[in-house]
Structures are given as C-alpha cells and as structure tokens.
Amino acid sequence: MDQTTAIIDLDVPGPRISRHVYGHFAEHLGRCIYDGFYVGEDSEIPNERGIRLDVVEALRALNIPNLRWPGGCFADDYHWRDGIGPRDQRPRMVNSHWGDVVEDNSFGTHEFMDLCEMLGTDAYISGNVGSGSVAEMSEWIEYLTRADDSPMAALRRQNGRDEPWKVPYFGIGNEAWGCGGHLRVEQFASLARQYSTYVRNHAGNDVYRIAAGASDGDLHWTETLMKSFDDLDAGDGPARPFQGISLHYYTVTGSWQDKGSATEFGEDEWYLTLERARFMEHLLTRHGQVMDRHDPKKRVGLVVDEWGTWWNAEPGTNPGFLYQQNTLRDALVASVHFDAFHRHADRVVMANIAQTVNVLQAMLLTDPESGALVRTPSYHVFEMNTAHHDADSLDVHLQGVPTRPGSTAELPLVSASASTRGDTALVSLTNLDASADRTVVLDLRGREVTGHAARVLSAPELATHNTPDAPDAVAPVALDAVRPHERGLEVTLPAHSYVTVSLTLT
Ligand code: AHR
Numbered sequence: 395m396d397q398t399t400a401i402i403d404l405d406v407p408g409p410r411i412s413r414h415v416y417g418h419f420a421e422h423l424g425r426c427i428y429d430g431f432y433v434g435e436d437s438e439i440p441n442e443r444g445i446r447l448d449v450v451e452a453l454r455a456l457n458i459p460n461l462r463w464p465g466g467c468f469a470d471d472y473h474w475r476d477g478i479g480p481r482d483q484r485p486r487m488v489n490s491h492w493g494d495v496v497e498d499n500s501f502g503t504h505e506f507m508d509l510c511e512m513l514g515t516d517a518y519i520s521g522n523v524g525s526g527s528v529a530e531m532s533e534w535i536e537y538l539t540r541a542d543d544s545p546m547a548a549l550r551r552q553n554g555r556d557e558p559w560k561v562p563y564f565g566i567g568n569e570a571w572g573c574g575g576h577l578r579v580e581q582f583a584s585l586a587r588q589y590s591t592y593v594r595n596h597a598g599n600d601v602y603r604i605a606a607g608a609s610d611g612d613l614h615w616t617e618t619l620m621k622s623f624d625d626l627d628a629g630d631g632p633a634r635p636f637q638g639i640s641l642h643y644y645t646v647t648g649s650w651q652d653k654g655s656a657t658e659f660g661e662d663e664w665y666l667t668l669e670r671a672r673f674m675e676h677l678l679t680r681h682g683q684v685m686d687r688h689d690p691k692k693r694v695g696l697v698v699d700e701w702g703t704w705w706n707a708e709p710g711t712n713p714g715f716l717y718q719q720n721t722l723r724d725a726l727v728a729s730v731h732f733d734a735f736h737r738h739a740d741r742v743v744m745a746n747i748a749q750t751v752n753v754l755q756a757m758l759l760t761d762p763e764s765g766a767l768v769r770t771p772s773y774h775v776f777e778m779n780t781a782h783h784d785a786d787s788l789d790v791h792l793q794g795v796p797t798r799p800g801s802t803a804e805l806p807l808v809s810a811s812a813s814t815r816g817d818t819a820l821v822s823l824t825n826l827d828a829s830a831d832r833t834v835v836l837d838l839r840g841r842e843v844t845g846h847a848a849r850v851l852s853a854p855e856l857a858t859h860n861t862p863d864a865p866d867a868v869a870p871v872a873l874d875a876v877r878p879h880e881r882g883l884e885v886t887l888p889a890h891s892y893v894t895v896s897l898t899l900t
Pocket of ligand 1 (some may be wrong): 421465466467468568569699748749754
C-alpha cells in the first residue's frame with residue numbers, strides 16, 4: 395500500500411480562517427432555548443437571570459464567535475415586539491414549525507443579548523421577511539443599536555437597557571425558498587434588496603447583512619442573488635445592500651421521512667454519512683465559482699449558516715423537537731466540514747452548526763429529568779480546533795490516500811487541513827476508515843519544527859456517545875503515536891479518529 399503523506403509548506407500562509415466559521419445557532423425549537431439555554435430564574439438549575447450557567451461555561455471554553463437566533467424557520471414567524479417588556483405581559487404565539495407548541499415569549503431580545511454578553515459572543519439576529527414588515531425589521535435594529543433618544547432607543551430604555559448593544563450580523567430572512575415564504579428567487583432578491591436597505595447602521599454599529607441563500611446545490615438561487623446587485627456595484631453607485639449570502643446543507647443519509655438512527659448504524663451507513671459530509675466541499679466549490687463570476691474580488695461572503703447531521707428524533711421524544719444523540723460519527727462529520735471551510739477560507743466567512751443545545755447536531759445535551767449536562771463528541775471537535783480561529787490557512791497536499799468506492803465517487807479515507815499563527819501551527823487529520831489505523835507522514839517544509847503535541851478523539855465503537863452516566867466515553871486524550879521522520883513527523887491515526895497535531899515553529 396502507498397505511504398500516505400501530507401505535504402505542508404509552513405512558510406506559505408493562505409487566506410485567514412475566520413473564527414466565525416465556528417459559529418453556532420439557537421432556534422426556538424424543541425429544548426434548545428427553553429430547557430437548554432434558558433431555564434428561568436426560579437429553576438433549581440444554577441442560573442443567572444434564567445440562563446444556565448453550566449451551558450455558558452461549556453460554550454465559553456469553545457470561544458464561540460457568534461450565535462444565530464431566533465431561527466431558522468421560526469425567525470419568519472417571529473415578531474420581536476412580542477418578546478420585550480414585562481414577561482408576564484408578553485403575548486403568546488404558536489410555534490407552528492416545531493411541535494405546534496405555544497411559545498410564551500419569555501426569552502426575547504433582552505434575554506438573547508444578555509446571553510451573548512455572558513458568552514462573550516457576537517449576535518447574529520435573523521430577521522423576519524416571510525411574515526414581517528420592512529418597518530418591523532428597521533425598528534428592531536434601531537431598538538437594538540441606537541444610542542440617542544430615538545423612539546426605539548427610548549423604548550429599549552423603558553425596558554431596562556440604557557446602552558445600545560452591538561449587532562454585527564443580521565440575517566434577511568431564512569430559507570425563503572421554503573418555510574420562509576416559498577418565494578421564487580427573483581421575488582426574494584427584490585425583497586432582500588429592500589429589507590437590507592432598512593437594516594441601518596446606527597451609533598457606529600456596522601451591520602453585515604446576510605440574504606437568505608440556497609439549499610444544497612441550487613446554484614440558480616446563488617446566481618440570481620449575486621446578479622441582483624450588479625447594477626449597484628457599478629461606478630459610484632450606492633453600496634451593496636447585503637454583504638453576505640447564506641447556504642444551507644444538512645448531512646442526511648436516508649429520506650427526509652426516514653433519516654436513519656443517530657446511534658444504530660453499520661459500516662455502510664458510516665461511510666455513506668462521511669461521503670455526504672464531504673459533499674460540503676463540492677458545494678463550496680460550485681457556489682464559490684458562481685460567486686466568483688460576479689464578484690472576482692470576493693467581497694461578498696458565503697455564510698453556511700445551517701449545517702450538520704439530521705437523524706430521526708430519539709425514540710420517545712417529540713418528533714417536532716429534533717432531539718438526537720451524537721456519536722463519534724457526528725464528530726467526524728464536523729471535522730470533515732471544518733477541513734472544507736478551512737480550504738475555502740477565501741470565500742466562506744461564517745458557518746453555524748445546527749444547533750447548539752438539544753437540537754440536531756448539538757454541542758450540549760441536557761437531561762430533562764436530572765438536568766445533567768453532557769458534552770457531545772461534536773463539542774470536542776470544536777474545542778480541539780480553537781487554534782484554527784483567525785489563523786492563516788495552510789495548503790495540505792495529500793498523497794497516497796486510500797479510497798473506498800462511494801455511492802457516487804471514490805471516498806478518500808483521510809481528510810486534512812492546517813493553519814498557522816505566529817510560531818505555531820495546527821494540523822487536523824481525520825481517519826475515516828471504520829476499521830484500520832493509518833500512518834501519515836507529515837512532510838513539513840519551510841520552517842523548522844521545534845516541538846509537537848498531538849491529541850486524538852476516538853472510541854471503541856463507531857456509535858459510542860456520551861451520556862450522563864458516561865460523560866467522557868468520547869473525549870480527547872493525548873496521542874503519543876507521533877514519531878520524528880526524516881521529512882518531519884510520522885503520525886499513526888487510530889481507526890475512526892480525529893487527530894490534531896500542534897507544532898512549535900521557529
Ligand atoms: O435547523 C432546523 C431547521 O432546518 C431550520 O429551522 C430551518 O432553517 C432548516 O430547514
């Protein structure tokens with residue numbers, strides 16, 4: 395068998411990897427907000443103003459860069475004025491997308507911004523185009539960010555917040571092709587121009603506006619949005635009304651009716667899942683090519699503001715709540731996505747895993763009975779990758795990677811990416827092979843490597859996951875299978891594992 399080699403020119407940094415590709419997403423869906431982030435002030439679970447302190451502590455350890463809220467599909471049903479003022483006077487509404495439950499609006503704008511401050515993260519507010527108005531959106535950004543005595547700033551003060559908040563990111567609708575109104579792209583492109591115009595910069599708050607983008611391989615959607623401001627880009631014309639375009643892609647292996655179990659699967663489903671995860675790379679390339687045609691200077695950002703695995707809801711839970719377990723397989727789906735985001739750092743400015751707590755590919759699961767908090771295998775990939783945040787990407791040339799036949803193409807069994815910052819570098823290596831270890835030679839060129847340390851995330855079984863009784867069944871440990879090699883280092887990746895190698899450089 396060929397030797398697998400990763401050639402890395404440590405002295406040729408590429409585009410910077412935005413820390414925002416490690417972004418998160420919290421929707422009013424199932425137990426994400428209520429019972430996840432927010433338990434209310436009267437809960438026995440330790441909290442500050444109703445926000446769970448253990449959740450905050452766990453997420454602070456990930457340096458989460460941004461949090462998207464309130465949806466998702468919920469965003470296009472959400473009217474922000476329902477979520478301000480005294481809680482016992484807030485109107486109720488039906489959360490028709492997610493379980494058809496009654497939402498009491500006890501978690502609203504002030505609670506979300508409070509959460510962002512506790513997390514030390516940037517707010518990414520998702521605005522309502524589907525059932526909202528231009529005025530409503532315009533007033534929300536004024537309420538959040540205006541400093542003087544404007545009507546909305548005065549209303550905010552009346553509700554207890556004097557200082558304006560910073561809101562760096564604002565979404566213009568969500569999945570406008572589906573739950574966000576079933577619009578045609580031509581129709582949405584006009585609305586996106588109009589709504590974005592009224593999301594104004596107040597009091598030095600510079601908003602990055604993100605228009606609801608395509609699903610999966612819908613290149614026509616991206617093309618139409620890119621074309622929609624060609625005229626505004628010309629000469630001294632007004633600035634583009636929105637700065638980013640989103641893309642949603644979920645890793646699904648079954649049909650939408652039967653997506654398969656999160657924990658009960660065999661090797662064939664393992665490989666199919668990873669093949670579907672690697673499809674993200676293809677999507678970034680194709681959507682990026684379309685964007686390049688209209689924007690060769692790459693001024694418009696691609697924002698993958700929903701990605702991750704989507705399995706059948708755990709048996710015994712409300713199917714509308716999208717609560718699923720998270721195994722080693724999910725962790726490798728995450729590591730493969732990050733390799734793709736790193737490789738496309740010139741265009742991908744942000745990404746948001748769906749979702750942070752108790753929904754889809756979550757970082758954290760909370761036990762409804764005991765309240766126990768569990769860090770998932772996916773959480774650990776985010777933690778292992780924090781050194782990639784805002785580091786300069788490095789090309790990794792892989793040679794001699796074994797493959798396995800996939801459903802549409804050969805599936806490479808090793809994935810890798812790398813970045814550097816100052817006198818350090820981080821190399822990410824994923825061994826997709828369900829049963830065989832793989833030794834990889836790191837051919838490190840251009841700078842002298844004076845130190846190294848490696849960590850590995852793996853488990854005895856492909857479906858191993860963490861529970862309140864076994865919270866560390868999948869957790870990173872030091873890896874000592876790293877040896878000096880004439881070309882740099884030699885690393886043995888255990889079967890089905892994710893490995894990071896930190897390098898000290900001179
Ligand atoms: O993340 C769950 C849902 O998936 C979101 O609400 C929606 O945007 C997408 O279809």
